[in-house]
Amino acid sequence: MSLTSPSKRQSAKSLIALGTAAVAAPAIAQQQTVLRVVPHSNLAVLDPIWTTAYMSRNHGYMIYDTLFGTDEKGVVKPQMVDTWSVSPDNRLWTFTLRKGLEFHDGQPVTSEDVVASLERWGKRDAMGSALMQFVARMDTPSANTFRIFLGEACGFVLEALGKPSSSVPFIMPRRIAATDPFKQIEEHIGSGPFTFKRDEFKPGDRAVYLKFAKYVPRNEPPSGTTGGKRVYVDRVEWNLALRDAQAQVNALQKGEVDIIESLGFDHFDTVRKDTSLQIPSWANLGLQYIARFNHLHKPFDNPKVRQAVIAAFSQEAFLRAQVGVKELYRPCFSMLYCNTPYGSTAGSEIQSKSNMRRAQELLKASGYDGTPIVVLKPTDLAAIQKLPDVAAQLMRQAGFKVDLQAMDWQTLVGRRAKKDPPAAGGWHMFLTAWQAFDVSSPIANPMFDGRGEKAVWFGWATDDKLVELRNQFMRATDNAQKKKLADALHARAFEVGTHVPLGEYDQPVAARKNISGFFVHNSNVYWNLKKA
Amino acid sequence: MLAFLGRRLLSTIPVLVIVSVLVFLMLRLTPGDPAAVLAGDQASPDQIAQIRTHLGLDRSIVEQYLIWAGQMLRGDLGESFFYKTEVATLIAQRLEPTLSLALVTILLAVAVAVPLGVIAAWRTGGWLDRALMGFSVLGFSVPVFVLAYLMIWLVSLKLGWLPVQGYQRLSGGVGPWLRHLTLPALTLSLIYIALIARVTRASVLETLGEDYIRTARAKGLPESKVLMRHALANAAVPIATVIGIGIALLIGGVVVTESVYAIPGLGRLTVDAVLARDFPTIQGVILFFSIVYVLVNLLVDLSYVFFDPRIRY
Numbered sequence: 001m002s003l004t005s006p007s008k009r010q011s012a013k014s015l016i017a018l019g020t021a022a023v024a025a026p027a028i029a030q031q032q033t034v035l036r037v038v039p040h041s042n043l044a045v046l047d048p049i050w051t052t053a054y055m056s057r058n059h060g061y062m063i064y065d066t067l068f069g070t071d072e073k074g075v076v077k078p079q080m081v082d083t084w085s086v087s088p089d090n091r092l093w094t095f096t097l098r099k100g101l102e103f104h105d106g107q108p109v110t111s112e113d114v115v116a117s118l119e120r121w122g123k124r125d126a127m128g129s130a131l132m133q134f135v136a137r138m139d140t141p142s143a144n145t146f147r148i149f150l151g152e153a154c155g156f157v158l159e160a161l162g163k164p165s166s167s168v169p170f171i172m173p174r175r176i177a178a179t180d181p182f183k184q185i186e187e188h189i190g191s192g193p194f195t196f197k198r199d200e201f202k203p204g205d206r207a208v209y210l211k212f213a214k215y216v217p218r219n220e221p222p223s224g225t226t227g228g229k230r231v232y233v234d235r236v237e238w239n240l241a242l243r244d245a246q247a248q249v250n251a252l253q254k255g256e257v258d259i260i261e262s263l264g265f266d267h268f269d270t271v272r273k274d275t276s277l278q279i280p281s282w283a284n285l286g287l288q289y290i291a292r293f294n295h296l297h298k299p300f301d302n303p304k305v306r307q308a309v310i311a312a313f314s315q316e317a318f319l320r321a322q323v324g325v326k327e328l329y330r331p332c333f334s335m336l337y338c339n340t341p342y343g344s345t346a347g348s349e350i351q352s353k354s355n356m357r358r359a360q361e362l363l364k365a366s367g368y369d370g371t372p373i374v375v376l377k378p379t380d381l382a383a384i385q386k387l388p389d390v391a392a393q394l395m396r397q398a399g400f401k402v403d404l405q406a407m408d409w410q411t412l413v414g415r416r417a418k419k420d421p422p423a424a425g426g427w428h429m430f431l432t433a434w435q436a437f438d439v440s441s442p443i444a445n446p447m448f449d450g451r452g453e454k455a456v457w458f459g460w461a462t463d464d465k466l467v468e469l470r471n472q473f474m475r476a477t478d479n480a481q482k483k484k485l486a487d488a489l490h491a492r493a494f495e496v497g498t499h500v501p502l503g504e505y506d507q508p509v510a511a512r513k514n515i516s517g518f519f520v521h522n523s524n525v526y527w528n529l530k531k532a
Numbered sequence: 533m534l535a536f537l538g539r540r541l542l543s544t545i546p547v548l549v550i551v552s553v554l555v556f557l558m559l560r561l562t563p564g565d566p567a568a569v570l571a572g573d574q575a576s577p578d579q580i581a582q583i584r585t586h587l588g589l590d591r592s593i594v595e596q597y598l599i600w601a602g603q604m605l606r607g608d609l610g611e612s613f614f615y616k617t618e619v620a621t622l623i624a625q626r627l628e629p630t631l632s633l634a635l636v637t638i639l640l641a642v643a644v645a646v647p648l649g650v651i652a653a654w655r656t657g658g659w660l661d662r663a664l665m666g667f668s669v670l671g672f673s674v675p676v677f678v679l680a681y682l683m684i685w686l687v688s689l690k691l692g693w694l695p696v697q698g699y700q701r702l703s704g705g706v707g708p709w710l711r712h713l714t715l716p717a718l719t720l721s722l723i724y725i726a727l728i729a730r731v732t733r734a735s736v737l738e739t740l741g742e743d744y745i746r747t748a749r750a751k752g753l754p755e756s757k758v759l760m761r762h763a764l765a766n767a768a769v770p771i772a773t774v775i776g777i778g779i780a781l782l783i784g785g786v787v788v789t790e791s792v793y794a795i796p797g798l799g800r801l802t803v804d805a806v807l808a809r810d811f812p813t814i815q816g817v818i819l820f821f822s823i824v825y826v827l828v829n830l831l832v833d834l835s836y837v838f839f840d841p842r843i844r845y
Contacts, residue, residue, distance in 0.1 A: 042804060044614045045570060052572030126576065166574050182582050184616055202625055203615040204804055205796035242697055242794040250684055250696045251794075380807070407563065410807055414565030417577050438574065446574065456576040 032234040033531050035515070038248050039238045039524065040262035040507075043207050046196075047184040049124050052166035054435070054523070061225065061525045062209045062236070063104070064170035064190035067095065067114065068162030069225035072285065072520035074340045074440060076162035077226040079218065080109065080171060080191070090153035090477050097144040100216040103173050104195045111146035115139075116177035118161075118169060123181040125167040126456045127444050130474065131160040155477040156443055163444065164225045164522050165437045193217070193229040193527050194236060207238040209526075222519045222528045224285075229527040232517065236526045245382070252277060252510055258531065261524045263510040264382060268325050271510045279508050280518035285436040288337055289318060289384070289502035291391055292447065292459045294428050297421050299373075304366035306497030309429075310351045312359035312398040313391070315503035322386045322505075329505040335447070335493055336486065338504065340440040347491030351500065359398040372401040374422040376430040378409040387431040387502065416458045430458075431502070437522045442473050442489045447499045461498045533837075536845035540833070544826045551822045552815065556600065559811050560593050566613045566809040587613055600815065609819070610812035614805070619816035622801060629699045630797035632709065633789070634782035636717040641724035642775060648725070649732025649771075650764055654755075656737055664729055671726025680719045680792040687715055697794035716793040720786055724778050731774045735767035742766070768839040776832030783828075784821050 039058065045051040048060030069079045078084070082098040101109035115138045122132035136151040148157065161169055172190060179185045188196045194209035201207050217228035239257060242248055245264040251257045253274060263271060263279070271277045291313065293300040300306055319329040332338040333348035345352065373395060377388035392402040407415065412430060420426035439445040446457035450466030469492060473485040493499075511518070514532040567584035568575070584590050588599070603610050609619035652661040688696045694715045700708040739745065740763050748758045787799040798817060805813035836843045 044808070045572075045616075051570060052574035054573075056572070124579070126574075166572060182586055202796065203612075203617060203622065204801060205625070239698075239794065241699075241796040241800065244791050244794070246681060247684075247697050247792050247794060250689060251698075254688060254692075254696045256696055256698065408807060410569050410809055411564045413568040413573070414563060414809070417565065417568050417580055432573070446576075456578075457574070458577065 033232070034235045034237060035233045035259070035526055035529060035531055036237050036239060036257045037524075037526065038242050038251070038257050038260045039240065042204055042240050042243070043238065044203065045184065046188055046201075048170055049121050049167050049181065050184045054166060057166045057168055058524050059196075059207070060168055060170045060190075061523050062192060062194040063188060063196045064168075064172065064192045065101070065109075065229075066162070066168060066170060066225065068158055069227075070162050070164040070437060070522075071224040071226045073224075074437070076158045077220075079162075079226060080114075086157075090155075091150040093148040093150070093157055095146055095148075097146075098216070098218075099144070101191050102214050102216075103191045104189045104212060105173070107173060108143070109171065109191050110143045110174075111140035112143075113174045113177065114146050114171055116174040117171045120172075120177045120179070120181045121167060121169040125163075125169070126446060127156075127160050127163055127441075128167070128169060130443055131157065134474075152475070153477055154474050155482055156441075156474060159441060159443070162225075163437075165435055165444075168225075191215070193231045203240075205241050207240060209236040209238075210234065217527075222521075224521045225523070225525075229525075231527050232530045233526070249510070252512065255512065258512050258515050260510040262383075263508040265322075265324055265328065265508075267510075268328070268508055271508075276513055278511050278513050278515075280511055281520065285520060285522045286504050286506045287433045287435050288332070288439055288504050289322065289387060289431065289433050290335075290439075290447070291387070291429055291431045291500040291502060293461075293497065293499060294422070294426065294459055295461045295498075296419055296453070297426065297428065299366070299368050299371050300428055302366060302368075303495075303497050304362065305368050307350055308359050308363035308366055308368070308398055309395060309400075310494070310497055310500050311354035311362050312356060312394045313351065313500045313502060314355075314394065315351075315501070317394060318387055318390050318502040319505065321390045322384065328508060329503060332504045333501060335439065335490055335499070335501050336442065336445065337436045337440040340436065342441060342483065342486035342490075344487045344490040346487040347494035348501075350494055356394075356397055359394075363399045368400070370401055372403040374403045374405060374426070374428045376412045376415060376427050377404050377406045378412050379406050381409045383507075384431060384433055391429065391431060419453065419460070433505075435522050436504075442470060442486050448489060448493055450496070450498070459499065461496065463492070463496045463498075466492050466496060466498070533845050537830075537834075540830050544823070547826060548819065548822055552601065552604065552819060553597070555815050555818045556597050557593070559809070559814060560596070564809040565589075566811060569808045570613060600812075604819070609816035612805075612810055612813045614808045614810040614813065619813050622813060623798065623817060623820055626796060626798045626801045628701060629790075629795050630783060630786075630799065632699075632702065632713055633716055633720065633786065633795060633797060634779060636710075636713045637720045637724060637782055638775065638779055640717055641721040641728055641778070644721070645725040645728035646732050646764075646771065649729040650736050650759055652729065652733040653736035653740060653763075654759055656733075661733070664733065668726040668730045671722045674722070676719060676723070676786075676788045677792055679722060680716070680789060683715055683719050684792075697792075699793075699795045699797075716789050716795060719793075720782070720789050727778070728771065728774055732764075732767070732771050735770045736763050739763045739767040765839065769836055772835045772839060773832055776828050776835070780825050780828040783824050 041055045043055045043059055045056045048056040066079050067081050068076050070076055080097055080101055082096050084095040086093050122128040134150045134152055134154040136149045138148050140146050176185050176187050193212055193215045195212045197208040197210060211231040211234050217230045220227040222228055248260050249267045252260055271279055293306050295301055315331040323329040333345045333352040334343045336342045336344055375388050375392055378385055388404060392404045395402050415427055416430050418426050422428050442448050448470060449455040450461050450463035452462035453460050469489045476482045476485055515529060517528040517530045519528055567580045571580045571583050612619055612622055648664055652664040655661055684696055687694050695712055698712055700712045702709045745762055748762050787803050790797045790799040802817050
């Protein structure tokens with residue numbers, strides 16, 4: 001074949017042009033900056049009010065905005081709210097929204113959307129429902145102003161509205177927020193910095209978010225869930241299929257993904273030594289391990305037995321076994337998380353200044369009758385699966401009989417909801433981890449709920465004094481008074497033995513070196529990140 | 533033949549009914565609560581109870597089964613508790629990766645294993661035969677995840693030839709599709725190569741001792757024709773059976789391979805559903821697998837007619 005005739009030359013040119021276009025098309029597509037993320041878990045439920053799952057909360061932070069946020073030091077600051085005021089009797093709160101707030105469907109954010117969203121959240125979230133007990137009514141005097149009328153003054157209005165972790169009071173359009181709180185929402189439209197690509201969402205495979213060009217960020221630098229949510233990438237892709245820890249690191253090293261949200265402790269050194277990778281100080285608000293008693297059944301219905309366990313539980317033993325990397329963990333004897341506004345060690349001496357001999361003495365004096373302690377051990381959750389082994393060993397050393405029962409996490413989750421006696425399918429103890437802001441407030445911390453079987457979380461501690469102190473804390477409006485009450489609550493929780501804090505740790509995040517802009521927050525959010 | 537087909541298809545109905553009852557009962561009797569999983573770690577017992585009611589899990593097992601069976605009869609596999617998506621849609625989304633992986637794996641395995649098995653039988657006792665036997669032992673013994681990690685380390689991380697993970701849909705082009713499938717298919721094919729090669733060797737070896745092979749050689753037929761036309765053709769029935777079972781197993785989900793290579797196939801869907809106690813999805817997927825097994829077995833049985841004209845149904 002020769003290209004001598006004009007028509008053939010023309011055809012050849014056309015072919016070259018077509019070929020060039022074919023090559024150029026993907027090149028244009030590739031000009032988009034795509035942040036490829038391996039999240040810490042699978043995203044299943046898309047309604048962050050309906051479930052308390054962290055993945056749904058993180059999805060919420062991508063597409064919704066909040067009235068207030070909480071910065072890295074635990075201070076509540078405005079986010080969608082521009083200005084606010086409170087009446088001298090602390091019963092009327094007036095809020096004005098920032099200008100230019102817009103939902104992804106082009107509709108402006110109005111105060112009616114806010115009120116509808118708060119009402120739905122207040123029916124699902126523990127802190128939300130606590131707040132709603134004080135709320136007499138809410139109204140909307142103008143499109144960008146809403147008011148909260150309290151029947152009785154309380155001291156945690158901003159704390160609740162700026163709640164950074166599950167369930168976060170995300171603001172949705174009124175028509176979506178009108179969904180029955182016990183049904184999942186069907187539309188996923190917010191006013192946050194990213195839009196959700198519903199058509200590209202493949203459960204268990206991929207979730208995609210696009211930069212919302214009309215989002216108006218605040219001017220302050222980002223910190224926690226406060227400050228300017230500036231987006232520097234066009235698209236964020238969550239790889240939901242990549243679950244194997246080793247495969248995640250392989251993909252990061254090869255450059256197939258940019259960020260691993262939850263790097264396994266076993267891979268910490270591998271990543272640290274790789275010059276193309278980094279471990280940013282991102283989520284260093286960290287997490288707290290805890291052991292939770294079932295207060296309903298013998299022998300843990302006896303506070304003296306619980307105190308023997310608290311005395312036996314050396315935090316160092318748990319942290320060394322579970323985390324292993326010295327720089328990632330630290331003992332902390334505050335149930336309200338160390339270095340947070342209410343972080344306290346009041347009353348913690350029973351644990352911090354104790355040892356195994358003391359635990360043995362306490363157990364002997366408690367009248368423990370040798371009932372085997374049923375400890376639930378999850379076998380499939382690397383982040384906590386070694387804790388029950390340490391707990392069992394320490395309890396045996398203290399003089400307990402222990403029945404360590406292995407099961408997958410979901411079985412454990414179902415089992416811990418049962419109030420049956422341990423011998424009939426119930427339980428005595430399970431161990432888990434909480435993110436800092438889930439436990440840093442005496443109201444948010446569900447283990448401080450002493451209402452027995454009416455309590456909002458498993459374990460069902462019963463203590464009237466704890467309830468009374470918590471009620472006083474909710475009503476306190478003076479910061480010094482709140483801190484004093486938090487200390488009293490903390491001391492009482494240790495005295496009663498609601499649960500055992502087992503120390504704090506940082507969950508390392510791994511990223512490629514070309515990613516910058518990491519900042520401290522408690523969730524995994526993707527604003528402010530740049531990809532070179 | 534048609535009567536046979538009709539009988540076989542009719543016989544699948546009781547199989548599916550029994551499978552559905554067993555799966556339904558096993559799921560309800562094993563520990564774990566989908567409502568607790570859905571509600572999240574911080575949910576209160578009240579919230580969990582509300583979700584349980586919403587999902588209909590507070591009804592009796594018989595009532596739950598009848599509702600589900602009624603849906604099945606209408607061709608409705610139900611909606612996933614976990615994903616709020618039709619189970620049929622979930623299966624459809626995951627079918628392509630699994631079918632692709634199964635197809636490439638089985639093609640690779642057959643292309644390598646059948647010639648190897650034939651040659652090993654032909655040169656029985658020779659070095660190739662012994663090497664094949666050794667390879668077979670290796671193929672059966674090395675866990676898939678070990679082989680997968682070794683392959684990733686060598687082929688992807690050291691040589692940089694192929695991607696570490698992921699699946700590219702066929703609609704994105706044959707090239708990327710094949711690039712993403714090559715490594716998982718290579719990994720997975722090892723065990724099938726070992727299996728099919730051993731069966732081929734045994735079957736061909738048995739055939740090579742038959743009188744008609746001696747006759748063919750006595751007639752002066754070239755050895756290649758003796759092997760391919762007479763020995764292999766007559767040894768094909770057990771080989772086809774093994775290949776058929778292999779296909780069914782591959783479509784049934786290759787969980788470890790899909791996990792290590794992050795392939796969003798049916799295997800991962802099944803594991804996720806089991807871990808989340810997503811009853812409708814587990815029931816739907818297992819029912820689907822049952823149908824696949826029955827159909828593949830039927831096709832294998834029908835293939836016997838092609839390989840051995842003496843077989844009649």
